[in-house]
Amino acid sequence: MDYLTIIQILDSSVRLATPLLLTCLAGLFSERAGVVDIGLEGKLLIAAFLSGAAAAVTGSIWIGLLAGVAGSLAFSMIHGLASITFKGDQLISGVALNFLAAGLTVVVGQSWFQLGGRTPSLSGDGRFAPWNLPFSDAMAKIPVIGPAYDELISGHTALTYLALLAVPLSWWVLYRSRFGLRLRAVGENPSAVDTAGISVVRLRYAALVIAGVLCGLAGTYLASLAAGFVKDMSAGRGYIALAALIFAKWRPWYALWATLLFGLLEAIGNRYQSIALGDIVIPVQFMQALPYILTVIILAGFVGKAIPPRASGQSYVKER
């Protein structure tokens, strides 16, 4: 394995981790406010579909982005309505959204485009173009740092940089702003927040809005990367993001490392489908199962105790 290969694998990891990171942060905001969000997968899917559809029709991925975020937001609000306003079970509402997205995208897609739930392929401005950071061509000639800068740091799409920026931003919002303090409190002890005269319902909705926007970005990223929507294209990424969230103990910086780790494992699995170690050949199935195996192992032993926000999963009933 040479240096360039390592860079290429890391580059691929970043691409694969971007949607996971955005989705993981979405889950983080939602669960920190005490709303379990198993519907991340559905939001990803509906966002991917709407952004793919809007971008295909208008030819602009930016309009697609708006449509994707709007769709994801709408789903978030349905989740909020069911589980915050009407105090329904958050898990059931989330699962229902996943099914709704899986069916709706195909049925609506078929009636709009007659392509069996696919959207037409996106091209040109219908996708996010890679951003080449300044001097990347010139820097590429410098040994060691050059290729790393050119391949790994430069040349991703706007959403990747946005996702990376979202990490410190989330940290700041959660731990350094008044809003964040209240948000965390609402996930731990909503009655205390209520006693202080702050609306629990409003805070939880605010968290779901943030989650909706982040999922919308992630879905649009998928549609842009694959140049269109294909049914079920989220392929379980929403669930992986949930696993990463537990892994990350509901913290933004840990979320970054956890999703990068998942991305890295997938990239290695893609690049080396079978690895020969002397006489023993590690089969490809093992490489593909590695992220899941690792989740179990790390959760069981290494990560320490992952304690979810205390009030997550419970709807808040005001005492009278």
Next chain:
Amino acid sequence: MTLMKSFLGAAAALALTSGTALADPAIIFDLGGKFDKSFNESSYNGAERWKAETGGSYRDVELQSDAQREQALRRFAENGFNPIVMAGFSFSTALETVAPDFPDTKFVIIDGVADAPNVRSIVFKEEEGSYIVGIAAAYAAKGDTVSFVGGMDIPLISKFACGYAQGFKSVKPDGKVIVNMTGTKPEAWNDPVKGGELTRAQKAAGSEVVFAAAGGTGLGVLQTAADEGMLAIGVDSNQNFLQPGHVLTSMVKRVDNAVYDAFMQGEDLETGLFVMGLANDGVGAAIDEYNEALITPEMKAAMDDATAKIISGEVVVHDYMSDETCPAFDKPGE
């Protein structure tokens, strides 16, 4: 949603059959869905062609999960549809259970074999078609590396890969064929993002031509190949038009012909095992206005030559599924 769909489907099937006396044919699509631009769509096209030519009507259902196979078969058989065509190797077990219970109904299984007197089993020699596109890939690649992206990791897909590798190595014996599978679960048929990443990894490892046999995942492969300036090879249906100028050819499997023939013959169709290969136009490499420019004369000559030799029996392409090994695969890890 899925559940509701099947309920609605059941209701619709019942409502429609209650009044009809003459048996209509029916078709069951496999998990990829009937518009997968690939295998299922090809069978759908065959059924639609029959419908357009004869003015008849047929019922269809798209499966949403493995558990529905037997259920769907029984429902169609009980409602008197005849023949019942199913597209997909995964039906073998379910069909062997169901077929004896309905001796007067004819079943057609495409891509699989079921042992019962009222079943027509149609199998394709994908290895032969893949061999031909492997030759095309060898002529199109300047270097000596090409690659393959499969969908779900099953022997049938390795059969494509094996034929492809043999064809490629018949031209470039010392060349390298990178074979990657997307996954081991049904999601592997619908993950274009992962398909794209696999393609990028293969390009980084030197591949110039990628053959995708991966359903919806293949669309991501074709897209990435176009983005990265590689050539791709489509599968099952003619996919040349998807990325004009970047799809070298498509390994077409004339599933549509198989469905069309079965529907045409109706209740009187012959049962038994039918093998569709190069000799009876069951498989082949698609050439049309979208890829003409990519097919060089010597490439075409080599492809035609190999086709003739396979038909005459001079060249025998190894079938991966016969012994689950492939002489043309590289040793793992190399």
